[in-house]
Amino acid sequence: METRLYAPDRDGRDRLKSRVAGRQARKTHGASRLEDRQASVRRWTQRGAQAAKLLLAGMVIGAFVWSLPLLWNWLDRPIISVKVEGEFRYLPKETVEQQVTPFLAERFFRLDVAGLQTALQSVPWISRAKVRKIWPETLSVRIQEQVPVARWKRGGVLNGDGEVFRVNDLSRFSDLPLLYGKEAAAPQVMQQYMTLNQQIRPLGLAMTALGQRETGSWWFQIGDVEVNLGHRDLVKRMQRFVRLYHVLLQKQWQDVRRVDLRYRDGIAVSWNTNDGSRVNRSN
Incomplete structure (x- = not known):
């Protein structure tokens, strides 16, 4: 018995290669479109996260700006306690109080410490005055009286x-x-x-x-x-x-x-x- 082998002709081989290449191209194109979609999703996700961060930061800044006057008003309190220290042998304590009172119209941070010290030291019987503020609402005044010789x-x-x-x-x-x-x-x-x-x-x-x-x-x-x-x-x-x-x-x-x-x-x-x-x- 005689067996014959037949090889496909050239056109058949080309068609086969073409079909295989088409399948591979479709697979590659499909994978590329999937990657594009995934990249697009990632980009939108990142943009969304950035927008959320900016929105949150804006809300925080806005809340801070809105509350700033209230915060400053809470920090900058009026002086309600005045401590006057020193030995008063010749100087009436009321004289010191008269010098201090006009300065108490200002709140804590705006009170002029240097101006008050100058006013106190202009009093004849005061040799030296030291003024300091103690937050939140206290003014400390220390007086050194003149010593007559x-x-x-x-x-x-x-x-x-x-x-x-x-x-x-x-x-x-x-x-x-x-x-x-x-x-x-x-x-x-x-x-x-x-x-x-x-x-x-x-x-x-x-x-x-x-x-x-x-x-x-x-x-x-x-x-x-x-x-x-x-x-x-x-x-x-x-x-x-x-x-x-x-x-x-x-x-x-x-x-x-x-x-x-x-x-x-x-x-x-x-x-x-x-x-x-x-x-x-x-x-």
């Missing part, structure tokens, strides 16, 4: 820096020493008082008055005794007075009326007697 002529008192401040009633300070001098020289007069008075303290003495005359000559008083120092070498002349006090004056101090240290090589002493006396001593 001496009376100034007959119109005020001096602090330790020689600053003059006026008072209505000087009778309260009658126990303070009385200082004299030109108005602009008050700090210098105070400095001389502090220096010279320190030298006689070990003697158990204290100055009750000190001044500088128009001529520039210095003098001081210890009770009823007047001591003239002159223009220059005040510390050396005070040392001479201390030596004389130990040697001669201490035992007779109640009889001394005046001591004159203006001599170059001696001291003149006037006594509470009719004839008086002069004592000349070399350095």
Whole structure:
């Protein structure tokens, strides 16, 4: 028996290849369209998420802007508590309250702390003022009162820096020493008082008055005794007075009326007697 094999002709092979290629192309096209749809869905999903985020952010910002005045009003509260601290020996506390009250018209953040401190320190009896705000509604005021060290002529008192401040009633300070001098020289007069008075303290003495005359000559008083120092070498002349006090004056101090240290090589002493006396001593 004879078996024959037949091979498809060329046209058949081409048709077969064409059908196979068509099927593959349709599959590829279908896959591409599916991928496109999936990509499109992803894009819209991302856009939707971004839009939702923007919407949410806008809502948050809008709510914040809407609530900002309410929040600020809650933070910026009126002052309802004022604490005033310090020792008040001469300054009435009501004076401080009168200075503070006008500033309380402003709320917490707008209250002018520097302006209030300046207003307080312009009060004669206030040496230093410290003002601070304590949230939410408290104002703290700390006052350092002036410390009077001496009376100034007959119109005020001096602090330790020689600053003059006026008072209505000087009778309260009658126990303070009385200082004299030109108005602009008050700090210098105070400095001389502090220096010279320190030298006689070990003697158990204290100055009750000190001044500088128009001529520039210095003098001081210890009770009823007047001591003239002159223009220059005040510390050396005070040392001479201390030596004389130990040697001669201490035992007779109640009889001394005046001591004159203006001599170059001696001291003149006037006594509470009719004839008086002069004592000349070399350095």
